[in-house]
Amino acid sequence: MQPVQPDYSIYRGLVSDLLAGNEQLPSLPSITFEIRNALEQSDLSMVELSKLLAKDPALSAILLKYASSPLIGLQTPPQTLLEVVRLLGMNQVERITMVHSIKSLFSVHSFKHKRLFVEAWRRMALKASLSIFIAKRVGKVVPDQVLMAALLSEVGTLAVLSAFKKTDETPELPVYVALCREYAKSLGVITLKNWQVDSQYLNVIHNIGNWSGENKGPINLIDILNLGLYHSIKLSHAKNDLPPITELTAYQKLEPPDNSIVAGGLTLVMTNVQEIRMVAKSLF
Structure with missing residues (x-):
């Protein structure tokens, strides 16, 4: 027997609690803020950024997958994070980091x-x-x-x-x-x-x-x-x-x-x- 679903007003109440601040909305992972803060530094090198990205294995895998995707269209995809950063550039790396964070949080x-x-x-x-x-x-x-x-x-x-x-x-x-x-x-x-x-x-x-x-x-x-x-x-x-x-x-x-x-x-x-x-x- 299927359980009885709450009525719509109960669902609305749960979501309203989010809007009212009674429940916590998702926040970005600390590594995301760390990467964003690093990217704001004018002297950040690609080597330093690739080392920082390596601290998050899941993000590293996403970046390598993205650089190998049809969006990029390379015959020989990059094999290392440093190659990915050089290919995509720092701005694109920041955007993909945000995308990954959205999906994972x-x-x-x-x-x-x-x-x-x-x-x-x-x-x-x-x-x-x-x-x-x-x-x-x-x-x-x-x-x-x-x-x-x-x-x-x-x-x-x-x-x-x-x-x-x-x-x-x-x-x-x-x-x-x-x-x-x-x-x-x-x-x-x-x-x-x-x-x-x-x-x-x-x-x-x-x-x-x-x-x-x-x-x-x-x-x-x-x-x-x-x-x-x-x-x-x-x-x-x-x-x-x-x-x-x-x-x-x-x-x-x-x-x-x-x-x-x-x-x-x-x-x-x-x-x-x-x-x-x-x-x-x-x-x-």
Whole structure:
């Protein structure tokens, strides 16, 4: 017999405790702050940074995997952390460090909890890979910055999971999605402020998913992320309530041939879905 699930108001209460500060939001690992502080030093050498990175074996493995991924496309991938740092550069290493930290700091409390986390991360990875692909094709925005922003924009959806520390408190997927719609942006802003990240990422959280908002000027980071989010929903859910892509502010900034459309999405995306999913898998 299936256990009776608590009603939605109980779940809302658990998440509200996070917002009110009655429960602790996830904080970055100390090694992440150590790396970020080191990168702020103008005289930091690549050798010193590689030694610091080596203190975290899991992060080291992620960096080596990323440098060998389709995102980089080298025939002979780097074999050491020093080679990785030389290849990627210090700014990109910092971004990947943050990505790794985001994935590792959310504790999994049960199989059901893990299933929600895996689903959330898979969706984040797809959105990030789509955004990176679009950025590379369209130009104007640095792809590495897009990776960081795409994942940080979803920190709130993972923070929602922090409210459920007992098996009987963990909601089913539809309820979790509803809670994310209600609370993820607020939790994301609070979490990123605690992490002291650049204010541009807070701006991303406020504007992600705002298809027709006032976003003037040439195509920018928010536009790229909204195009990535739009296509991630389109590719993941056959039934959705997405507006026609032509109504998106981000789409209206694209120029030929990048604004070509097929099957309701950008041609540059819809004809390269397999490659994009490979990139998403490398992030997963």
